[in-house]
Amino acid sequence: MEFSIKSGSPERIRTGCIIIGVFEPRKLTSAGAALDAASRGQLGAAIKRGDMEGKSGTTLMLQQLPGINAARVMLVGLGHEREFDDGKFRQAVRKAITALKQTGVTEAVLCISTDVKPRNLGWHAAQSAIAAADATYRFDRMKSKQEMVRGVRQLTLLVADRADLAAGQAGLRQGAAIAHGMSLAKDLGNLPPNVCTPSYLADAARDLAKQYKLQVQILERKDMEKLGMGSLLSVARGSHQPPKLIVLKYNGGPRGAKPYALVGKGVTFDTGGISLKPAAEMDEMKYDMCGAASVLGTLRAVAELKLPINVVGVIPATENMPGGAATKPGDIVTSMSGQTVEILNTDAEGRLILCDALTYTERFEPQAVIDIATLTGACVIALGHVASGLFANDEALAQTLLAAGQTSGDRAWHLPLWDDYQDQLKSNFADFANIGGRAAGSVTAACFLSRFAKKFKWAHLDIAGVAWKSGVAKGSTGRPVPLLTQFLIERATKA
Ligand code: BES
Ligand code: MN
Ligand code: ZN
Numbered sequence: 001m002e003f004s005i006k007s008g009s010p011e012r013i014r015t016g017c018i019i020i021g022v023f024e025p026r027k028l029t030s031a032g033a034a035l036d037a038a039s040r041g042q043l044g045a046a047i048k049r050g051d052m053e054g055k056s057g058t059t060l061m062l063q064q065l066p067g068i069n070a071a072r073v074m075l076v077g078l079g080h081e082r083e084f085d086d087g088k089f090r091q092a093v094r095k096a097i098t099a100l101k102q103t104g105v106t107e108a109v110l111c112i113s114t115d116v117k118p119r120n121l122g123w124h125a126a127q128s129a130i131a132a133a134d135a136t137y138r139f140d141r142m143k144s145k146q147e148m149v150r151g152v153r154q155l156t157l158l159v160a161d162r163a164d165l166a167a168g169q170a171g172l173r174q175g176a177a178i179a180h181g182m183s184l185a186k187d188l189g190n191l192p193p194n195v196c197t198p199s200y201l202a203d204a205a206r207d208l209a210k211q212y213k214l215q216v217q218i219l220e221r222k223d224m225e226k227l228g229m230g231s232l233l234s235v236a237r238g239s240h241q242p243p244k245l246i247v248l249k250y251n252g253g254p255r256g257a258k259p260y261a262l263v264g265k266g267v268t269f270d271t272g273g274i275s276l277k278p279a280a281e282m283d284e285m286k287y288d289m290c291g292a293a294s295v296l297g298t299l300r301a302v303a304e305l306k307l308p309i310n311v312v313g314v315i316p317a318t319e320n321m322p323g324g325a326a327t328k329p330g331d332i333v334t335s336m337s338g339q340t341v342e343i344l345n346t347d348a349e350g351r352l353i354l355c356d357a358l359t360y361t362e363r364f365e366p367q368a369v370i371d372i373a374t375l376t377g378a379c380v381i382a383l384g385h386v387a388s389g390l391f392a393n394d395e396a397l398a399q400t401l402l403a404a405g406q407t408s409g410d411r412a413w414h415l416p417l418w419d420d421y422q423d424q425l426k427s428n429f430a431d432f433a434n435i436g437g438r439a440a441g442s443v444t445a446a447c448f449l450s451r452f453a454k455k456f457k458w459a460h461l462d463i464a465g466v467a468w469k470s471g472v473a474k475g476s477t478g479r480p481v482p483l484l485t486q487f488l489i490e491r492a493t494k495a
Contacts, residue, residue, distance in 0.1 A: 001136060003129050003176050005157040005168040006109075011038035011068050013158060016105040017061075018070040019096045021112040022047065023081045024054035031111045031158070032075070038067040047075070054078060056088050059099040070109065074099065078114060089116050089124070090409055093131040100152050101136070107154040121164050122171030125157055127409065129175025130182070130482060137183060139190040139475065177304040178408075178485045182478025184208075185290070185297030189468060189476030193269035193286040198244040198317035201266055201292055205246045205315070208296055212250070212303035219245035229356040231335040232316050235349045238273055238326025239319035245357065246292075246315040250299055252307050253492075259310035260488060261366035261456075262299070263357050265350045265373035266292030266317030273320050273346030274328055281470065288350070290467035290476060291372035292317060297481040298488070305485075307492040312364050316353040320346070332430045336360065337452055342430035350375045351448045352434055358452040368397055368457045370487075371449065372480060373464075378441030380465040387413040388480055389462035391446035397457050401487055408482035412461060415443060422447050 010018055010031045021029045026047045028036060036043040042065045046052070052060040056079030063072055076096040079088055092112060100108060110128055115121075136151045159168055188196060188204060202218045209216035221242055224233055229245075236243035246266070249259070267288035271277060277285065295313040302311055327333070331343045333352075336359040341352065350373050361369055379389040388405070390412040392398035398414055405411040421443045424436030432451070436444025446460050453460075466479045 001133050001152065001179070002154045003157070003172045004154070005125065005159065005165055005172055007159050007162045007165055010034050010111050010158060013109055014069045015071070015107060015109040015156065017072040017074050017100065017103070017108040018158070019074045019076055019108060019110050019112065021078045021092060021114050022052055022054040022075045023078050023084070026052065026054055027081065029112065029114045035065070035068055035073060039065040040067060042066060043073065052077065057091055057095045059095055061099070061103070072105065076112070078112070084114065084116060086116055086119065086409055090127055090131045093128050094135045097132045097135040097152055101150050106152060108152050109156045109158050111158040121159065121167045122174070123407070125168045125171030126175035126178070128157060129172050130179050133179035133183065134478070137186060139187060142192065174305065174489060177301040178482050180304060181297035181301030181481040181485060184300050185293040185481050186476040186478045188293040188296065189287050189290045196286070196289065197241045197268050198266065198319065199242065201268065201289065201315065201317045202244040202246055204296060205248050208300060209248060212300065214299065214303060215249040215251070217247040219247070227336055227360065228334065229336045229360070230333040231341055232318070232353045232356040234327045234331065234333040234343065235273070235320055235352050236318040238321035238323035241268070241319050243316070243318035245360070246313070246317060248299055248313040250303050250311045252302070253310040257310050258367040259312045259364055260491065261312045261314060261361045261364055261369040262295045262484065263314045263354060263361055263369060263371040264291035264293070264295035265289070265354055265371070265375065266315045267320050267350060267353070268317060270320045270347070270349065271322060273349060274322050274326050275345045275347040276322055277347060284468065284470060287468040287476065288374050289317065290374050290463060293476070294372050294463070294479070294481050294484060297478065298484040301481060301485040302488055305489070307488060309488060309492045311488065312366065314357050314361050316357040318353060320349045335452070339432070339451065340430040342427040342433045344433045345435045348434045348445070351445055354449055355452040358449065362455050366456050368394070368459070369453065370401070370459045370461065370484065372461045372484070374467050375462045376442045376445045376464055379462040382415070382442060383413055383465055385465045385469070387411045388466050388483070389442050390414050390459060391417045391462070392459035393417065393450060393453060394457040394459070397459050400490070401459055401483065404487035404490060405483045408486040410480050410482035412480070412483060415446070417443070417446055417450060
């Protein structure tokens with residue numbers, strides 16, 4: 001989708017459709033009032049007939065109103081003005097753009113013209129772009145026949161004042177970059193696991209590097225053996241697909257400035273290994289590489305925005321399969337850090353690949369490391385499909401990430417990483433085990449990772465509940481690309 005911004009009055013603008021907000025009960029926003037006046041009360045009359053109360057998420061299309069240059073006016077309900085907030089704003093944009101898919105409109109003007117305090121125009125512009133792109137995303141690459149694409153391809157934001165154009169444009173640019181990053185992450189997540197293998201992820205990283213002039217390095221099994229990544233390699237043993245460790249560098253900042261590191265879990269299919277998962281919904285374990293996808297998506301957004309910082313992405317990629325050579329419960333492996341791990345459940349594989357990736361990341365002397373992983377079913381039980389679980393060994397880093405989640409609407413919730421939980425990882429035979437029992441499963445998974453994150457400021461995002469949707473709307477969400485990109489945008493402007 002293409003985004004642009006214009007200033008002017010709503011009745012003058014020529015477009016296939018102008019989108020206007022209506023508060024409950026039947027209360028026009030300022031742009032709506034302007035259109036009503038220009039149409040000599042026709043807009044207001046349509047509302048008085050009772051077809052649009054202004055309930056959040058409802059829409060009404062009006063055709064060919066007199067005195068208005070737009071071919072159509074779409075009214076979108078915003079709910080009660082007192083209750084209007086970030087989420088309702090995003091919802092209004094999403095509903096309007098979704099409703100336009102049923103029409104022949106390919107180009108529209110968004111003029112909701114209502115601000116959520118204390119957000120500024122840049123925020124509204126960015127969020128509009130993200131919500132609109134999200135609502136029109138489709139994945140039909142694997143269908144034999146492509147359906148005709150309907151829906152908005154060109155969206156223009158209308159502001160009253162010329163003086164607002166620059167701020168709006170900057171917001172649109174950020175929103176578009178985040179949307180592009182999300183789209184890449186969604187595509188990778190949605191691809192079937194026979195296509196999106198570790199080698200495919202490595203190729204995707206190479207493509208990204210080529211397009212945005214990033215440095216890329218792919219470590220092969222023999223490289224990992226030399227580095228002593230016994231933990232990562234133990235997960236790959238059951239698979240016929242070779243594991244890859246993908247390293248991508250974006251150098252937009254001063255030479256020598258310490259990078260931010262993003263470490264993404266890239267299990268392209270998680271059967272559970274010898275501790276085999278039950279059959280129901282196992283197909284969804286193709287999404288177990290969504291952490292990796294979010295790293296690639298965020299790097300794409302950062303590179304598109306040319307942020308003046310350095311970022312390194314590290315992606316351990318492998319399948320987790322059963323097989324004659326697969327790791328068995330009870331096996332003990334030595335991680336790159338030298339710490340030994342008793343693998344009591346081969347389905348707790350995410351932490352086993354991330355721990356070696358974290359140790360590898362030490363060499364970049366990062367100013368902060370964030371790992372992103374569909375790590376635990378327990379996180380879905382705790383937080384559902386709303387918030388990512390956030391753990392950190394640094395309070396300031398945690399707070400900054402929480403705030404970026406609020407701003408972007410891609411929220412996280414802080415969970416404890418107290419020492420009290422570490423005991424659950426005790427092993428009789430190795431330094432510690434890879435599981436800590438049923439209680440607080442997300443916390444003990446984070447505790448495991450924390451033992452490999454002692455040398456830097458570190459945060460861990462458990463995205464098991466938010467990375468994809470199940471059921472009829474099954475599909476990748478592109479989260480947490482908005483949170484991560486927002487965090488890095490803020491870091492870039494602080495520096
Ligand atoms: N990829 C899964 C976590 C997961 C499960 C994410 C379901 C989303 C939905 C992870 O590798 C896993 O299997 N974790 C186990 C850990 C357990 C064995 C300690 C889990 O959560 O059951
Ligand atoms: Mn697993
Ligand atoms: Zn997994």
